[in-house]
Amino acid sequence: MGAVPAAVDTDHQPPMTIPLRHFVVGLGLLLVGLLVAVGVALDATGGYAVLSHVHLLLAGWVCLTIMGAMTQFVPVWSGTELHSRRLASVELWLVTVGLVGFAGSLLGGYVAWIPAFGGVMLLGFWAFVYNMGRTLASVSSYDVTERHFGIALGFFLLVSTLGVLLAAGFVRPVFAGSPIGRADVLGAHATLAVFGAVLTTVLGALYQLATMFTQTDLHGIDLHLRRVEEVAYPSGVLLLALGRLLDAATVARVGGLLVVGSLLGFAVILVRRLHETRVEWTPMLSRYAVVVPALTLWGLLTLPAWLGDPLAASALFGAPGTVHLLVLGVIGFVVLGTLYHVVPFIVWVDRYSDLLGYEAVPMIDDLYDDRIAALDFLLLGGGTAVLVAADLLALPRAATAVGGGLVFVGGLCFVANILQVIRAHSPHSIPGVLLDTLRTDSDPAHEDAVDPVESR
Incomplete structure (x- = not known):
C-alpha cells in the first residue's frame, strides 16, 4: 500500500524517534541473536548459548518491536496521549541493558x-x-485491539516476574x-512469554493491520471466530501455563x-482478509x-501432541519439531511484514508528508529496495522451510546448518533494507535516532507527524 490511509489522526502520536529507536535496537538484537544461532549450529559457543539465543530473539527483537509498536499505535488508535515519552525511552534502555547483560552472562x-x-x-518491562x-x-471504551493489548x-x-525468579535460581536455591x-516455573514462563505476551499482542495488532492494509472488514464467520477467540485464547493461555x-x-x-x-480460527480470519484484499500485494x-x-x-500438528501430553518438555512450544514453525514462520514473519510497512511509513510522514501537493x-x-525485499523474502522463507523440514523429518545436521545460513543471510538483507530507509530518507541519522533522546522526546514541535494507522 503506497498511499496514506484516509482519516489518520495527527494529534496523539509520539515523536518518530521513539518507535524508530525501539525498532533499530531490536534489529541490532536480531543480528546478534542470529549470530549466536550460527555459533550454536557450529558448536562454537559455550555457556547457555541456546537460552541466550532465544532471549535475544524473543525478549530482544520481538518484544522491543512490540514495545515500539504499542508506543506508536496505542495513542493513535485510541485517540489519547502517550502517558510519558521520557519513560518510553527509559524502559527501552533498561530492557536493552538488562537483556544484553543477561544474554552475555549466559x-x-x-x-x-x-x-x-x-x-x-x-x-x-514493568516500566x-x-x-x-x-x-x-x-x-473510555476498548475495541478488540485495545483489549488484546491490555491482556x-x-x-x-507475569512472565517478567517468573523470569526474575528463574534468573535468581542460577545462584540461589529458590525452588x-x-x-x-x-x-514447572520454566514451562509456565515460556508459555506466558510466547503464547501470552507475544502472540496476544500479535493477534490484537493483526485485527487492525490485516483489515486496514487490505482495505477489508471482518464479516460473517470472521465476527463469530473473533468473539470466540477473545475469550478462549487468553483463558487457554492461562490454563496452559497454570497446568504446567x-x-x-x-x-x-x-x-x-x-x-x-x-x-x-484466527488463521481463517487472516486468510479471508488476504483473499479479499483490495490493494496491490x-x-x-x-x-x-x-x-x-x-x-x-x-495447529494441526500441535493439537494431538498437547491432547496427549501437554507437559512434555519436547512439546513446550507445540508439537515436537515445531519450534521454528511457530517462532519463525508465525511470529517472525508477522514482525517482518509489519516492519516493512511501519518503518517506511513513519519516516515518510516525517520527511515527505508536508511536501505532498x-x-x-x-x-x-519507494523508500525501501523492492529487489532486496524480494531477496530476503526468498532467503528467509526458504531457510525457514528447510529448518522446519529438518525438525519434522529428522534430516541430517547439515540441513539445519543450511537452513540457518539462509535465515542469517536473509536477516542481514532485511536489516540492511530497513536501516537504509532511515539512513537515506529520515531527517535523523541512525545514531541520532538512538542517542538524540532528550530533545526529540520532549520537543512539542515533533507532535504533528501523522501515523500509519487510521483513527477510529
Whole structure:
C-alpha cells in the first residue's frame, strides 16, 4: 500500500524517534541473536548459548518491536496521549541493558551476574507495562485491539516476574523444598512469554493491520471466530501455563485445546482478509501470507501432541519439531511484514508528508529496495522451510546448518533494507535516532507527524 490511509489522526502520536529507536535496537538484537544461532549450529559457543539465543530473539527483537509498536499505535488508535515519552525511552534502555547483560552472562557462563541483569530487564518491562497501562486507562471504551493489548500487558507482568525468579535460581536455591520445581516455573514462563505476551499482542495488532492494509472488514464467520477467540485464547493461555506450573495435565490439556482452536480460527480470519484484499500485494502482505500455512500446520500438528501430553518438555512450544514453525514462520514473519510497512511509513510522514501537493514525493513503498525485499523474502522463507523440514523429518545436521545460513543471510538483507530507509530518507541519522533522546522526546514541535494507522 503506497498511499496514506484516509482519516489518520495527527494529534496523539509520539515523536518518530521513539518507535524508530525501539525498532533499530531490536534489529541490532536480531543480528546478534542470529549470530549466536550460527555459533550454536557450529558448536562454537559455550555457556547457555541456546537460552541466550532465544532471549535475544524473543525478549530482544520481538518484544522491543512490540514495545515500539504499542508506543506508536496505542495513542493513535485510541485517540489519547502517550502517558510519558521520557519513560518510553527509559524502559527501552533498561530492557536493552538488562537483556544484553543477561544474554552475555549466559554465553560466558557468568551466572553470578544473571540475577542482576534479569532485575534490570524486569524494571524495563514493568516500566513499559505501567506507561502503556496508564495510556490505555485514559480510554473510555476498548475495541478488540485495545483489549488484546491490555491482556498482553498483564502477561508481560507475569512472565517478567517468573523470569526474575528463574534468573535468581542460577545462584540461589529458590525452588528448594517447594512442591513447584524449576522445570514447572520454566514451562509456565515460556508459555506466558510466547503464547501470552507475544502472540496476544500479535493477534490484537493483526485485527487492525490485516483489515486496514487490505482495505477489508471482518464479516460473517470472521465476527463469530473473533468473539470466540477473545475469550478462549487468553483463558487457554492461562490454563496452559497454570497446568504446567502445577504439573496438572488435565488443566494444561484444556488450555492447550483452547489455544490451538483459537489460533486456527484466527488463521481463517487472516486468510479471508488476504483473499479479499483490495490493494496491490506488498512485502507486508506477502509475509502475512506465510503466517497462514505456518499457523495452520503448527495447529494441526500441535493439537494431538498437547491432547496427549501437554507437559512434555519436547512439546513446550507445540508439537515436537515445531519450534521454528511457530517462532519463525508465525511470529517472525508477522514482525517482518509489519516492519516493512511501519518503518517506511513513519519516516515518510516525517520527511515527505508536508511536501505532498507542493512537489513530487516518493511513495511509501519507494523508500525501501523492492529487489532486496524480494531477496530476503526468498532467503528467509526458504531457510525457514528447510529448518522446519529438518525438525519434522529428522534430516541430517547439515540441513539445519543450511537452513540457518539462509535465515542469517536473509536477516542481514532485511536489516540492511530497513536501516537504509532511515539512513537515506529520515531527517535523523541512525545514531541520532538512538542517542538524540532528550530533545526529540520532549520537543512539542515533533507532535504533528501523522501515523500509519487510521483513527477510529
